[in-house]
Amino acid sequence: MDIEDLKLTSAEIGTLWAEYVNGTAVNIINKYMLSIIEDEKIRTLFEDAISTFAKQKNQIATFIENEGFPIPIGFTDSDLNKGTKRLFSDIFCLHYLHVMTLHGLLGHITSLSASVRKDLRNFYDSCDNDGKRMYHQTVELLLEKGHFQRDPYFYPEATTEFISGQQFLDGYFGDKRPLAATEIISLSFNLKKKILEKTLSIAFSQVAQSKEVRKFLESSQKTSDNQIQALSSILKKDNLPVPMSWETEVTTSQDSPFSDKLMLYHIGFLLQTAQAYHGTGLATAMRTDLAVTYEKIILKNLMVTKEWFNLMTQYKWLEEPPLSPNRKNLAKDK
Secondary structure (H helix, E strand, O other): OOHHHOOOOHHHHHHHHHHHHHHHHHHHHHHHHHHHOOOHHHHHHHHHHHHHHHHHHHHHHHHHHHOOOOOOOOOOHHHEOOOOOOOEOHHHHHHHHHHHHHHHHHHHHHHHHOOOOHHHHHHHHHHHHHHHHHHHHHHHHHHHOOOOOOOOOOOOOOOOOOOOOHHHHOOOOOOOOOOOHHHHHHHHHHHHHHHHHHHHHHHHHHHOOOHHHHHHHHHHHHHHHHHHHHHHHHHHHOOOOOOOOOHHHEOOOOOOOEOHHHHHHHHHHHHHHHHHHHHHHHHHOOOHHHHHHHHHHHHHHHHHHHHHHHHHHHOOOOOOOOOOOOHHHHHHHO
């Protein structure tokens, strides 16, 4: 069957729509960071990221337009206030690009797994390759500058062991077993995402214009901090190191580089994508205290996301994705 005879499915349209909106939001942040970065090597990575997304954005828009759907508004240069004071250090900008590249890689693979049409699969393959290239570059530069935070080291056991009893699951009573390497993967990953979320909440709350938006961002910061402490305490009890915070990489500027709409949306995006990582952590947690911690975090984030949704809709800032046909309304209007 020819490509033009194979219409895009609802899942394919949905992934394209999400890639466009989320990509334009991150792109505006990248553009601002490029304007303040002094380090030439970091600048080069941001120039590459912005140039790469420009090509992806045009291709996504073509896919959507060819199917007869309206191109999302997303975020534009109107959400960027040029000439404002520096809000982030160069190193934080590099950390931001690294973490958002990880989000992008997950998004591209999810989109690929939902795609059937060959041209769309090829497109997401190329996006994935771009993301992997950027991942390698950000890791190499963070290592070069001594700012890459490596996960805890383990010493190898002499022999292979098998789980022998229920005590392996115990996290509250008796002698808790040490954390498993498979559990540390998610702990470390979730902590790094939470640290970015908290740092952005601090920065955005300093510069937000709306009192309601500022209040939400301050609340989001406290929630992130509580969850960082909860996850960190589990590592500390096993005498394992925790990732460093990035709060000191935010300046004292109160001059907003972004629209309140962009800042609020970005925190909501991080909250929603974090739920997937928390779910993975819960699925791999075999110690009861760790499983309960993830459950509490997931429930709290659902509550915070509801507050975010109410605020976004109150200001009419939340763009509606394509919806399936309302058959009842169609029948009534006939």
